[in-house]
Amino acid sequence: MLITIPDILSKTDLFKLNTLLEQGQFKDGKLTAGWHAKLVKNNQQLSGNDKVARQAIAILNNGLQKNAIFSRVTLPRKMRPPLFSRYEPGMEYGNHIDDAVMGADRGFRTDISFTVFLNDPESYDGGELVMNSSVGEQKFKLQAGSAIVYPSTTLHRVAPVTRGVRQVTVSWLQSLVRSAEHREILFDIDTTRRAIFERDGKTKEFDLLSKSHANLLRLWAEP
Numbered sequence: 348m349l350i351t352i353p354d355i356l357s358k359t360d361l362f363k364l365n366t367l368l369e370q371g372q373f374k375d376g377k378l379t380a381g382w383h384a385k386l387v388k389n390n391q392q393l394s395g396n397d398k399v400a401r402q403a404i405a406i407l408n409n410g411l412q413k414n415a416i417f418s419r420v421t422l423p424r425k426m427r428p429p430l431f432s433r434y435e436p437g438m439e440y441g442n443h444i445d446d447a448v449m450g451a452d453r454g455f456r457t458d459i460s461f462t463v464f465l466n467d468p469e470s471y472d473g474g475e476l477v478m479n480s481s482v483g484e485q486k487f488k489l490q491a492g493s494a495i496v497y498p499s500t501t502l503h504r505v506a507p508v509t510r511g512v513r514q515v516t517v518s519w520l521q522s523l524v525r526s527a528e529h530r531e532i533l534f535d536i537d538t539t540r541r542a543i544f545e546r547d548g549k550t551k552e553f554d555l556l557s558k559s560h561a562n563l564l565r566l567w568a569e570p
Contacts, residue, residue: 348531349478349485349497350420355463356410356492364406365465368514371399373433376440387441390505393431404429407463407516419537420496421459422523422530424570429518431465434474438513440505442479445519447499457499458527459520464489471511478503498527523568533567536560 356364373391380388393400407429411417427449434440449455462476468488475486476495479502486506487495497503499519524530540556547553 348420348527348534349495349501350416351487351489352414352416352420352494352496353490354492355414355417355494356407356465358492360406360410361465361492364403365514367399367403367406368393368431368433368465371403371431372397376430376432379430381443381446384440384443387439387443387504389438390440391433391435391438393433395428395430400431403431403516417494417496420530420534421461421520422533422564422568424521424523425455426521427455427457427519429516431516432514434471434505434508434513436508436510439473439507442502442504444502445499449519455519456521456525457519458522458525459496460499460501461494461496461518461520463494463516464491465514465516466512467491471513472509473506474508474513475506476503477506500527523570524564525569526567529563529567533560533563536563 371393374394376388376390376392377385379392393403411426445457445460447457449457468490475488478485478487478497489495505513522530524533536556537560540553540560543550543553543556
């Protein structure tokens with residue numbers, strides 16, 4: 348399931364995070380790309396080992412943890428350290444697929460990818476996140492603080508930036524539920540039961556949907 352989520356980061360958190368990034372040291376993004384992605388990746392990334400990066404990650408993680416929709420969509424088990432990326436004019440990231448497994452011990456399976464946009468779309472031209480699908484390309488350029496969440500199986504690219512600077516953070520999740528189709532079913536059931544509860548309270552229908560949600564999660568989860 349591909350979904351956009353507004354206001355993952357508040358305006359206050361965005362200001363703090365972007366202020367931090369102005370102080371950070373950025374390096375060639377090819378250093379964190381896979382062997383074939385290096386051929387098409389042209390951006391800069393914040394060095395992940397300094398104080399600025401640790402503070403920026405803390406702000407991002409706080410926003411993610413507080414967002415109920417993000418949690419319900421992803422059913423997170425564990426997350427890779429996020430990368431903070433900058434695209435200046437002429438930079439882009441060509442078609443690529445995210446690595447299926449990550450980590451020095453190859454112990455992290457990537458089920459879900461996400462991008463959080465950090466600056467206003469009006470401040471730069473180009474830089475759309477472009478998803479390839481069976482019906483053609485879908486382009487996304489979201490408001491600052493908004494996130495797009497999508498299966499890591501998706502072929503995608505970042506269009507060339509022609510003016511200004513595009514700043515984003517990206518990361519990957521291993522979900523409690525491996526299958527994207529199963530996660531979508533669980534999210535739909537959860538959304539429906541919450542709507543019933545908001546409208547009618549704890550009804551028989553709510554209880555049955557809650558039972559189905561719990562039992563499907565029990566069936567599909569890989570703790």
